[in-house]
Amino acid sequence: MSYIINLPMGTLTLNETLRILSQAQKDGRKALLETEAKTICMEYDIPVTKFKLAGTATEAVKFADEIGYPVVLKIVSPEIIHKSDVGGVIVNLKNAKEVRNAYEQILENIEKHKVAARIVGMLVQEMAPPSTEVIVGAIKDPQFGPALMFGLGGVFVELLKDVTFRVAPISEQEAREMITEVKAYPLLKGYRNVPPADIDAIVKVLLSTSKLVMDHQEIKELDLNPVMVYAKGAKTVDARIILE
Numbered sequence: 001m002s003y004i005i006n007l008p009m010g011t012l013t014l015n016e017t018l019r020i021l022s023q024a025q026k027d028g029r030k031a032l033l034e035t036e037a038k039t040i041c042m043e044y045d046i047p048v049t050k051f052k053l054a055g056t057a058t059e060a061v062k063f064a065d066e067i068g069y070p071v072v073l074k075i076v077s078p079e080i081i082h083k084s085d086v087g088g089v090i091v092n093l094k095n096a097k098e099v100r101n102a103y104e105q106i107l108e109n110i111e112k113h114k115v116a117a118r119i120v121g122m123l124v125q126e127m128a129p130p131s132t133e134v135i136v137g138a139i140k141d142p143q144f145g146p147a148l149m150f151g152l153g154g155v156f157v158e159l160l161k162d163v164t165f166r167v168a169p170i171s172e173q174e175a176r177e178m179i180t181e182v183k184a185y186p187l188l189k190g191y192r193n194v195p196p197a198d199i200d201a202i203v204k205v206l207l208s209t210s211k212l213v214m215d216h217q218e219i220k221e222l223d224l225n226p227v228m229v230y231a232k233g234a235k236t237v238d239a240r241i242i243l244e
Ligand code: ADP
Pocket: 049, 072, 074, 081, 082, 083, 084, 085, 089, 091, 125, 126, 127, 128, 129, 225, 226, 237, 238
């Protein structure tokens, strides 16, 4: 498998997944960078927000112009796993000036938190419109192997632990069951002025994630958190992959 596909964010050569995983292993890195995790997602047909890695504020502005406003700026560092905990994410940047300011602000925030982090650069990202957020995850159990997780984002997972699991690989039927069995499911069916979420799009993300973790058993944990779900389609705005 080595054909080239053209994507808005550049050229992706299959099989990028193998290249990224072996590079991380060579470097002795357990946590993939968001850029790497999202590139793997793209290869598995999991929709992600457009992104470009900038090395300077000027470059970030150039990429923001290319992607189109509003954009999100995020720190990229092998040592920073939870980016917003250290002020490493600023959303809804509407023009070049805001991008420049956010770039400096994030670097200041990181310094304030005194994290000894190597900074790879700043990720300029398409801003996904706010919507219902879901979490798709995978975790490798020493006994059962990879298992898939599903839940609704924010308080549902963090506070109420309203999540569901299935041992991978999952069938389409199982993916649909996972979605309907969480307590927060009614939120996906639409309410008041919120239209019903595209359940088929979530099913597709679950099935693709199942294939990904089955193909690459060196993945210990995977987190697509959050995935924005719309009336039509879904988009992963953050992806994290931890290796064994
Ligand atoms: P963390 O490493 O802290 O989990 P995230 O990349 O998930 O960082 O960013 C934190 C929050 O910012 C997300 O939960 C989401 O609400 C928002 N966010 C991040 N990226 C985007 C984006 N591209 N579009 C819209 N919202 C985003």
